[in-house]
Amino acid sequence: MKALIIDDENKARRLLKCIIEELCPEITTILEAPDLEIGVALIQQEQPEIVYLDIEMPEYSGLQIVEFLSEEDINFQIIFTTAYNKYAVDAFKISAIDYLLKPIDKTELQSATKKAIATIKKSNINNQLNDLKNTFKQLSLNKIALEVPKGFIFVSHEDIVLFEADGMYTKVYLENGDTEFICKPIKHFVEQLSNLTFFHKTHRSYFINLKHIKELSKRDGHHLVMSNNMTIPISKDKRNEFMSIIRETFNT
Secondary structure, eight states, X not given: OEEEEEOSOHHHHHHHHHHHHHHOTTOOEEEEESSHHHHHHHHHHHOOSEEEEESOOSSSOGGGHHHHSOGGXXXXXXXXXXXXXXXXXXXXXXXXXXXXXXXXXHHHHHHHHHHHHHHHHHSOTHHXXXXXXXXXXXXXXXXXXXXXXXXXXXXXXXXXXXXXXXXXXXXXXXXXXXXXXXXXXXXXXXXXXXXXXXXXEEETTEEEEGGGEEEEEOGGGOEEEETTOOEEEOOGGGHHHHHHHHHHHHTO
């Protein structure tokens, strides 16, 4: 049986390979890739049965593998690996997919590999991709994925105070006081959250969460004070529309 390790850290790949060689005799060939693009090329060329896939990597996150391969190409088992436990571990423990936290525990790796091998022998692997996509769809019902340099941060819609345009970038202000700088224009988030009525664009540079409004002032041309004490202007051409939304939302 053939396996592929995709991880940007050479030391992590070597360690994982040693553990597999020691505890998983069913795997006779172990391939390595330092990033997702090279890994995808090896998958298409070598057709491994199991892929040990790191999540936090430069350029592309391991979670983006579904963007590179079609359902027909997913004919292998995926075992995610990561050094961080904030990526909704339970979301990935579905079907035959497993999720291992670094440093890798030998017993857990052996168990995950045995599970993958057993599934390979008896299951329809394409269901794995569908389950993964459905999991992300469920996750997206109340969360948004913010792409940051180290990977993705999954944030509840309720925890977003506002989005602020900064050229072709967007600053995302969170309820806990953090600010994330995202390499996407504000238009991207306006379109993505268009079905959520509690988000509203009060100004060309601001897209706010109505639930985080603390004060509405009619002084100095109308502005809002948000829960994080930021002052947000209301464009002249949006004032009447916005006041109607406020009255409707809060029954004033």
